[in-house]
Amino acid sequence: MDKKSLQGPKEALQYLAEQQARTLAPSSSGIGVDIELLDDINIESDTFIERNFTEREQKYCWGRPNPHASFAGKWCAKEAVIKAVSSLNLNIPKVWNKGDAAPLIEIEIDIAQSGAPRVIFYGDAKAACDQAGVSTVKVSISHIDAFAIATAIAQ
Ligand SMILES: CC(C)(COP(=O)(O)OP(=O)(O)OC[C@H]1O[C@@H](n2cnc3c(N)ncnc32)[C@H](O)[C@@H]1OP(=O)(O)O)[C@@H](O)C(=O)NCCC(=O)NCCS
Numbered sequence: 001m002d003k004k005s006l007q008g009p010k011e012a013l014q015y016l017a018e019q020q021a022r023t024l025a026p027s028s029s030g031i032g033v034d035i036e037l038l039d040d041i042n043i044e045s046d047t048f049i050e051r052n053f054t055e056r057e058q059k060y061c062w063g064r065p066n067p068h069a070s071f072a073g074k075w076c077a078k079e080a081v082i083k084a085v086s087s088l089n090l091n092i093p094k095v096w097n098k099g100d101a102a103p104l105i106e107i108e109i110d111i112a113q114s115g116a117p118r119v120i121f122y123g124d125a126k127a128a129c130d131q132a133g134v135s136t137v138k139v140s141i142s143h144i145d146a147f148a149i150a151t152a153i154a155q
Contacts, residue, residue: 030134030154032083034076038146041072051103052078056110072148073141074117078104081119084152085134095128109139117141119152129154 042048049058049071057074064070082096096102106125112118119137121129129137132154139152 028088028155030084030086030088030132030152032080032085032087032152032154033150034079034083035147035149036072036076036079038068038072038143038148041068041075041148043068043071050105052105054105054108057108060111066143069143069148073143073150074109075104076148076150077109077117077119077139077141077152078107080139080150080152081107081137081154084137084154085129085132088132088134088154092132095132098124109141 043061053061053071053074061067061070061074086094086096106122108120108122110118110120117139119139129135134154137152137154139150141148141150143149
């Protein structure tokens with residue numbers, strides 16, 4: 001119903017109720033989580049680093065107090081992003097279809113002005129987001145001792 005077709009108080013109340021329902025309804029989201037042992041993230045391997053991390057990510061991680069933890073945190077974020085994108089719409093065909101050996105460099109975890117991570121998609125990762133109807137993904141990363149963890153929300 002639109003405003004123009006309102007004919008009386010009943011229609012007006014129904015219109016207002018619909019508007020309120022739209023405002024209060026939570027927007028649908030996808031969610032993802034990933035946890036890794038730092039020992040499983042081999043930052044000694046140049047091939048692994050170059051396949052999976054952009055130059056900007058590499059520069060950031062090598063500049064952190066614990067580069068191993070920062071690389072592992074970004075890795076977790078990338079995997080959490082994949083899960084979040086895949087879980088937004090459960091009724092579409094698999095959007096991440098390049099297999100477990102696919103490089104993760106097309107999901108960049110940059111740092112925003114606020115200090116929080118910001119997700120940027122390139123190439124096939126961007127296409128997967130378009131296919132899944134994802135316009136934005138937010139992530140949160142943490143690491144302690146031998147572990148790193150990240151969660152992601154896709155909208
Ligand atoms: C989907 C993916 C991110 C899962 O990551 P993972 O570290 O293997 O899996 P985790 O142990 O963290 O989590 C496993 C759970 O994730 C869930 N899961 C698997 N695929 C998923 C998907 N596409 N979307 C959401 N959740 C998924 C399942 O519940 C699974 O549990 P189950 O095996 O008991 O059913 C991973 O398989 C993948 O495709 N990665 C992209 C490519 C890649 O990793 N390349 C490596 C380059 S060297």
